[in-house]
Amino acid sequence: MLTAVVGINWGDEGKGRMVDLLSAEYDVICRYQGGNNAGHTVVNERGKFILNLLPSGILRDNVVNVMGNGMVIDLEHLCGEIEALRSKGVEITPAKLKISDKAFICLPYHRQQDILEEERLAEKKYGSTRRGIAPVYGDKYMKKGLRMGDLLFPETLKDKVADILEWKNITFSGYGQEKLSTEAMVEWLKKYGEPLLPFITDTMEFLLKAKNEGKNIMFEAQLGALRDIDFGIYPYTTSSQTLAAYAPIGAGIPGVKLDRVIGIMKAYSSCVGEGPFTAELFGEEAAMLREAGAEYGAATGRPRRVGGFDIPASVYGVKLQGADTLALTKLDVLSYLDKIPVCVAYEIDGVRCEQFPVGDRLLRAKPVYEYLEGFKTDISQCRSPEELPRAALNYIKYLEEAVGCPIEYVSVGPEREDYIRMK
Ligand code: GDP
Numbered sequence: 001m002l003t004a005v006v007g008i009n010w011g012d013e014g015k016g017r018m019v020d021l022l023s024a025e026y027d028v029i030c031r032y033q034g035g036n037n038a039g040h041t042v043v044n045e046r047g048k049f050i051l052n053l054l055p056s057g058i059l060r061d062n063v064v065n066v067m068g069n070g071m072v073i074d075l076e077h078l079c080g081e082i083e084a085l086r087s088k089g090v091e092i093t094p095a096k097l098k099i100s101d102k103a104f105i106c107l108p109y110h111r112q113q114d115i116l117e118e119e120r121l122a123e124k125k126y127g128s129t130r131r132g133i134a135p136v137y138g139d140k141y142m143k144k145g146l147r148m149g150d151l152l153f154p155e156t157l158k159d160k161v162a163d164i165l166e167w168k169n170i171t172f173s174g175y176g177q178e179k180l181s182t183e184a185m186v187e188w189l190k191k192y193g194e195p196l197l198p199f200i201t202d203t204m205e206f207l208l209k210a211k212n213e214g215k216n217i218m219f220e221a222q223l224g225a226l227r228d229i230d231f232g233i234y235p236y237t238t239s240s241q242t243l244a245a246y247a248p249i250g251a252g253i254p255g256v257k258l259d260r261v262i263g264i265m266k267a268y269s270s271c272v273g274e275g276p277f278t279a280e281l282f283g284e285e286a287a288m289l290r291e292a293g294a295e296y297g298a299a300t301g302r303p304r305r306v307g308g309f310d311i312p313a314s315v316y317g318v319k320l321q322g323a324d325t326l327a328l329t330k331l332d333v334l335s336y337l338d339k340i341p342v343c344v345a346y347e348i349d350g351v352r353c354e355q356f357p358v359g360d361r362l363l364r365a366k367p368v369y370e371y372l373e374g375f376k377t378d379i380s381q382c383r384s385p386e387e388l389p390r391a392a393l394n395y396i397k398y399l400e401e402a403v404g405c406p407i408e409y410v411s412v413g414p415e416r417e418d419y420i421r422m423k
Contacts, residue, residue, distance in 0.1 A: 001026075001216045002258050004244035007224025008265040008317035008403075011242075012272065012295075012304065014329035014411060015264045016040025019056040019220045021416050022262070027215040028207070029057030030066040032250030033240035034222035035106050035136070036077045037129040039297070043414045047088055053078050055220055058097065059090060064210075066203050069102035070240060070250020072136045073148065074111070075192035082195075099196065100203040100252055101149030108188060109168060109180050110135040116175045126236060127273025129300055137239035144168070148200050151193040161185050203252040211256060219247035219258075225317035233362065236275025244321050263323030263405065265314060267331045267395075269307040269343075270295045278365045279307030279343035293333040308341030308369060311402045316356035318403045327409035328396060332380045332418075339371035340395060344402075372398060380413045385422055396422070 005022065007013045020042045023029055036052035042059060043049075049059060053073060057063035067073065082092050110132030117135075118125045128134060139145045144164050150157055162182045169179050210217060221242050226232045228242045241250065244261040248254055268289060271277040281289060286306050289295070295304040318326070334340055346353045346365035357365060375391040382388050388396075388410075400407045410420045 001260065002211070002219070002248070002256060003217070003260040003262060004219040004221065004247040004258050005262045005264060006221040006244045006247075006321045006323070007227075007242065008263040008314055008321060008323065008326070009224045009269060009310070010226050010271040010277075011038055011223035012270055012297075013224060013264040013266045015221065016042045016051060016056050017411065017414060017416070018262070018264050018327050018329065018409070019218065020044060020059060021419065023057045023060055023063055023218060025216060026057070026063065026218040028064045028066060028210050028217045029055040030068050030203075030207070030217065030219050030247075030251040031055045031071055031222065032068040032219050032247045033070040033242060034238060035072040035131060035133050036074050036081075037131045037133045037238065038222045040222075041414070044416045046090070049085065049088070052081060054081055054085070054097070057218070057220075058085065058092065061091070064095070064206075065097050066207065066251060067097070067099045067103055068203055068251035069100040070246065071100070071103045072106045072133060072140075072240075073099070073103050074106040074132065075189070075196060076108075077131075079192050079195055094198045097199050098201050098203055098206055099148055099199045101147065101152070101200050102252070103148045104136055104140050105146045105148060105150070105189070106132045106136040107146070107185065109172070109185070110139070112177075113171065113175075116177070120175070125274065127275070129273075134239045139164075146189075148196075151189065151197060152200060154190075157189065158182065158186050161189070207251060207253045211253065219244070219251055221247070225320040226313060228320065231320050233275050236273065244323075260325070261321055261323050262408075263318055263321050263326045264329060265317070265326050265399075265403070266329050267309060267334055267399075268293070269310045269313070270304040271307075272297050272300075272302060272304050276362045276365065277305050277307065278346055278362070279310035279313070279367050280305050281307045281341070285341075288336065289333075292336055293330055307367070308343050309399060310343045310367075312343070312346055312354060312356045314403050318405050323405050325408040326400075326403070326405050327411065328399065328407045329411040331392065331396070331410050332378070332412040334395075335375060335378055337374040338376065340374050341369050341371055342398075343367040344370045380418060382412055383420060385420060388420070
């Protein structure tokens, strides 16, 4: 069984905790895109973990975790993440973690370039996490990248770095920066690359073998459909493909087909960074929702923008992901509301619009809000549909019909067992 678990919205839907829950039935968990620009929060009997680069299956003993070729890896950050987990008693061995030799390395100058560019843009900034993600993907396509596999050949590494920096320094001098030093960069690669060497491997061979042996493989996405570089709200996207269709490519087995796509969809909206976010709420209404949902970035601590559930955007997200089934997350967060706000359509230049608009039309979109009855009770202890109040069941049914995809799981708290199986 090959399954992708992906975000329907802007990210932060709670994918990490759903992967952690669902991974019980899987033998292999793969990350297939992105870097340490987003965080998955997983809470289980071992404690609370924030994972930026490591796949969520790392917290289960019998799961093999793959970091695929579609990823960009900041070696220093990964070493830190591994250390932090080891200090909490999580064992990380080459049998449990496999890093693709074709994944790209995110270097300190990528981070630096990210910051320089955001500062140059000033009030026009993208709201980047400043972790070097756009520059490293840019370099990948300029064919000026270093890959994890390059660390296995130290004898040629220095020359490769020198060639790349000769080119990179043209950009850095444009920003008025001093020249980057080859020696310093090689030293960094050695310091943080060496501890990772035992994990670097050809993940294609590993995954094909696992598939042929009938193993269950799960592909875990970072961010959501609306952040996809091709189909998201460009340029307020991430720099990689967040869609399920890309999962086999980014993980390392491009020729296979997925059996199942599980979309993770939040019971309300949240968005980190800049760009159009039509359903956005402001003032007291937003502050209360942000507090109730603890909507602060897992990677950066930034307060997230929040809004009611956005039907046009979520319908688009479900379509982009080709979701077979959905998990609705954080329903418990809405318990405090008398009336639940839902953005049912957009209004553009005075005309009601049900479809998610493309291009600059989105910049002019205003939300059309309707209100559904609130459930006004703590549902965090509910474990079956029968235990949910009628208004909560109505809300789930309403969203299911609005987005045209069955909701199979509903989460009502951050911990592994805080969920309801709907059918
Ligand atoms: P991800 O990147 O999609 O994994 O999402 P994040 O980890 O950034 O955000 C999800 C946040 O919501 C984390 O702090 C989770 O612990 C928390 N969370 C996940 N599911 C639930 C839920 O059902 N209820 C509540 N109250 N919190 C949840």
